[in-house]
Amino acid sequence: xSLRDQAHPNPHRxxxxxxxxxQMVGRYPDYDVLTQVDHWDALTRRxxxxxxxxxxxxxxxxxxxxxxxxxxxxxxxxxDEEPRIPILSYIDEKLEGGVGDGWQYDDLPVDGEVWxxxxxxxxEEAGGRYADASEDVRVEIVHRFSKAELQGxxxxxxxVERAWGVVMRYVVQxxxxxxxxxxxxxxxxxxxxxxxxxxxxxxxxxxxxxxGEESVHYDPVRDAKTWRLx
Amino acid sequence: xSALPVDNDSAILLHPHKRGLQNLDRMAQYRDDDVVDLAVxxxxxxxxxxxxxxxxxxxxxxxxxxxxFWDPDRDWVSDExxxxxxxxxxxxxxxxxxxxxxxLGKNNSGVGVGGSMTHFAxxxxxxxxxxxxxxxxxxxAVDWPISYEELKPSFERVERELPVAxxxxxxxxxxxxxxxxxxxAGAALVAWEGARKQGIEMHVGPVSITxxxxxxxxxxxxxxxxxxxxxxxxxxxxxITHIPxxxxxxxxxxxxxxxxxxxxxxxTGRAAGVRYIRDGAERRxxxxxxxxxxxxxxxxxxxxxxxxxxHPNGLGNAADLVGRYVMVQGAPQVAGRFPELLRMYKxxxxxxxxxxxxxxxxxxxxxxxxxxxxxxPLPIGWAEHVLAEGHxxxxxxxxxxxxxxxxxxxxxxxxxxxPDNRVTLADxxxxxxxxxxxxxxxxxxxxxxxxxxxKNMLEQIWDAAGAMDLLTIDRYAHLVGGARMGFxxxxxxxxxxxxxxxxxxxxxxxxxxMPTQGSANPALTIxxxxxxxxRLV
Numbered sequence: 149x150s151l152r153d154q155a156h157p158n159p160h161r162x163x164x165x166x167x168x169x170x171q172m173v174g175r176y177p178d179y180d181v182l183t184q185v186d187h188w189d190a191l192t193r194r195x196x197x198x199x200x201x202x203x204x205x206x207x208x209x210x211x212x213x214x215x216x217x218x219x220x221x222x223x224x225x226x227x228d229e230e231p232r233i234p235i236l237s238y239i240d241e242k243l244e245g246g247v248g249d250g251w252q253y254d255d256l257p258v259d260g261e262v263w264x265x266x267x268x269x270x271x272e273e274a275g276g277r278y279a280d281a282s283e284d285v286r287v288e289i290v291h292r293f294s295k296a297e298l299q300g301x302x303x304x305x306x307x308v309e310r311a312w313g314v315v316m317r318y319v320v321q322x323x324x325x326x327x328x329x330x331x332x333x334x335x336x337x338x339x340x341x342x343x344x345x346x347x348x349x350x351x352x353x354x355x356x357x358x359x360g361e362e363s364v365h366y367d368p369v370r371d372a373k374t375w376r377l378x
Numbered sequence: 379x380s381a382l383p384v385d386n387d388s389a390i391l392l393h394p395h396k397r398g399l400q401n402l403d404r405m406a407q408y409r410d411d412d413v414v415d416l417a418v419x420x421x422x423x424x425x426x427x428x429x430x431x432x433x434x435x436x437x438x439x440x441x442x443x444x445x446x447f448w449d450p451d452r453d454w455v456s457d458e459x460x461x462x463x464x465x466x467x468x469x470x471x472x473x474x475x476x477x478x479x480x481x482l483g484k485n486n487s488g489v490g491v492g493g494s495m496t497h498f499a500x501x502x503x504x505x506x507x508x509x510x511x512x513x514x515x516x517x518x519a520v521d522w523p524i525s526y527e528e529l530k531p532s533f534e535r536v537e538r539e540l541p542v543a544x545x546x547x548x549x550x551x552x553x554x555x556x557x558x559x560x561x562x563a564g565a566a567l568v569a570w571e572g573a574r575k576q577g578i579e580m581h582v583g584p585v586s587i588t589x590x591x592x593x594x595x596x597x598x599x600x601x602x603x604x605x606x607x608x609x610x611x612x613x614x615x616x617x618i619t620h621i622p623x624x625x626x627x628x629x630x631x632x633x634x635x636x637x638x639x640x641x642x643x644x645x646t647g648r649a650a651g652v653r654y655i656r657d658g659a660e661r662r663x664x665x666x667x668x669x670x671x672x673x674x675x676x677x678x679x680x681x682x683x684x685x686x687x688x689h690p691n692g693l694g695n696a697a698d699l700v701g702r703y704v705m706v707q708g709a710p711q712v713a714g715r716f717p718e719l720l721r722m723y724k725x726x727x728x729x730x731x732x733x734x735x736x737x738x739x740x741x742x743x744x745x746x747x748x749x750x751x752x753x754x755p756l757p758i759g760w761a762e763h764v765l766a767e768g769h770x771x772x773x774x775x776x777x778x779x780x781x782x783x784x785x786x787x788x789x790x791x792x793x794x795x796x797p798d799n800r801v802t803l804a805d806x807x808x809x810x811x812x813x814x815x816x817x818x819x820x821x822x823x824x825x826x827x828x829x830x831x832x833k834n835m836l837e838q839i840w841d842a843a844g845a846m847d848l849l850t851i852d853r854y855a856h857l858v859g860g861a862r863m864g865f866x867x868x869x870x871x872x873x874x875x876x877x878x879x880x881x882x883x884x885x886x887x888x889x890x891x892m893p894t895q896g897s898a899n900p901a902l903t904i905x906x907x908x909x910x911x912x913r914l915v
Contacts, residue, residue, distance in 0.1 A: 254474065332778070
């Protein structure tokens with residue numbers, strides 16, 4: 149199984165025109181949330197722009213761990229070409245900062261250690277370096293990780309189902325906090341101090357003048373259902 | 379502008395354009411060896427209300443709060459991830475266990491002046507009269523030692539102070555609200571139509587979000603970032619609804635002060651004050667009375683950590699009840715997909731509610747019930763929905779690109795209080811060397827039956843509304859219990875006036891005293907209990 153062969157070949161490759169999305173895939177080809185930064189409060193603007201302009205260096209993970217985990221993050225979020233959101237950099241920054249999300253399962257170590265164990269387990273499963281395995285193998289391992297079907301070795305020391313939940317929580321937080329991802333999905337982004345005036349009532353489907361217009365060629369729900377990876 | 383309360387000037391003590399408090403420079407400062415009239419642990423929904431009430435009566439009050447004194451202009455961002463980076467959630471470690479471990483942090487735990495209400499959605503329904511007597515009526519759980527009628531004046535007072543916006547409320551004890559209902563966004567209108575077709579009655583509100591100017595608090599701007607801290611000062615939290623008035627009347631709110639134990643005078647058996655850590659140094663605030671207002675995890679943790687010669691198992695724990703009967707509400711969400719662009723990120727996440735299924739109906743096969751509410755997750759929250767159904771990679775990306783077509787309904791199911799759903803002390807310690815809380819949770823059959831029934835009902839609403847696809851996530855919301863109020867030292871930690879059994883001047887005034895929880899979001903009830911306590915003491 150490979151991302152390219154088994155799944156829809158990037159369904160909405162509409163050549164994103166204004167701004168950037170990950171892999172230039174998106175539903176709103178003319179929408180660039182970053183054109184709105186002048187409408188955001190200064191504090192929020194700094195926080196969001198830093199994600200684009202100041203990618204933090206890897207400090208928490210070793211170079212080997214980082215290579216494995218970067219490959220994992222790319223498969224988990226289907227980032228198969230540039231431009232990529234460097235999600236592992238933000239995950240590393242959060243773990244290095246030492247502030248977790250406020251809980252730890254009693255059958256898992258602290259989050260940073262879960263990540264390191266997952267890196268070791270992925271390499272072990274690939275029979276070498278996970279990052280060097282073929283795309284088929286990398287996808288297959290993530291597929292079985294998501295189903296908690298991996299066992300033995302380092303996996304045996306983890307509650308695999310919960311470990312998947314922990315690492316994917318970090319992954320989606322890093323990915324969907326990035327303004328490139330907001331361009332892809334048509335999210336309005338920070339809305340202070342401006343707020344919103346057109347929220348679909350009584351005119352369903354209305355938008356603010358600056359929000360993007362959607363562009364799709366077919367029903368995306370039916371499409372997703374026909375090739376869903378699970 | 380609706381009428382301002384006569385006995386709480388918080389809304390006019392705020393600045394019309396700056397969000398931070400304006401009277402900090404004239405806040406009282408007490409010395410550690412001043413014996414203040416009341417030391418309050420925690421500046422959340424309970425602690426802030428009692429501080430404001432008693433400061434108004436001339437008491438010398440010090441509130442010790444573990445987190446910072448927020449200034450929304452300076453500290454909070456209009457961003458989902460940034461809210462966590464700003465430190466809005468309780469992120470110190472806690473261990474979770476049991477058959478159904480409960481995720482904490484942003485979901486249900488706050489820190490800093492204002493407590494969890496700084497990042498709650500804003501729903502403020504009342505409990506129903508039946509909630510105070512579920513054992514007598516339904517044969518489950520326990521009755522409260524107080525009645526709805528005893529708490530009703532407090533509900534009304536707090537609703538005027540927040541203030542609450544909503545339609546006339548036909549459920550429980552029918553009542554109106556001081557602010558008119560907010561407009562309803564398209565995403566919620568779609569859900570409302572589905573509910574109507576299913577014969578389910580829904581109403582707008584009740585939310586503690588200004589609909590019109592209220593003192594110097596502006597109208598809501600419908601930006602959708604309620605859970606990230608309101609930068610507008612439109613959504614209520616004690617930081618803006620009670621703390622400004624408390625400070626004006628001589629209360630000191632001492633931030634970054636982590637209370638590690640309540641000290642008991644060995645000779646008299648009375649509380650002498652609290653030990654706390656500030657700026658790395660251990661200090662001691664003397665007080666004539668102590669009120670613990672740390673919520674369902676930290677209140678039991680503090681009582682258990684305060685062992686002394688007279689109380690070798692912790693304060694109020696002679697009957698091994700501290701930390702027991704902690705409750706969460708079952709809060710699964712079902713999302714529906716529609717052809718139109720709904721953009722659910724606009725407007726406040728809380729919009730319309732049904733309490734039609736709140737009470738016991740024996741035909742359903744379980745005791746008690748649930749409420750239905752709209753919710754509007756931002757992208758990270760939405761990604762957690764998509765992940766919960768097993769999607770990752772291209773499938774995750776595609777469902778996420780479809781974000782603007784989705785809208786979400788959730789339920790709050792009344793889970794019953796169980797003795798083994800409890801907070802204990804873990805082996806792990808925090809940065810101050812204090813044992814952290816271990817929180818174990820497992821559902822009972824009645825809990826599972828409510829959730830199964832309610833999820834099915836949400837699916838039917840979406841089907842009736844014409845949804846093309848559904849996504850379901852199982853989750854939990856809120857925390858109450860852990861230091862329950864009761865009739866005797868054998869069945870509870872505190873009496874009906876919140877006094878810890880056996881310690882005359884130690885009180886617990888927060889959500890941890892609640893014996894049951896109904897299907898209502900707990901913030902209003904906690905504030906009402908605090909209002910009532912302040913009148914009794």
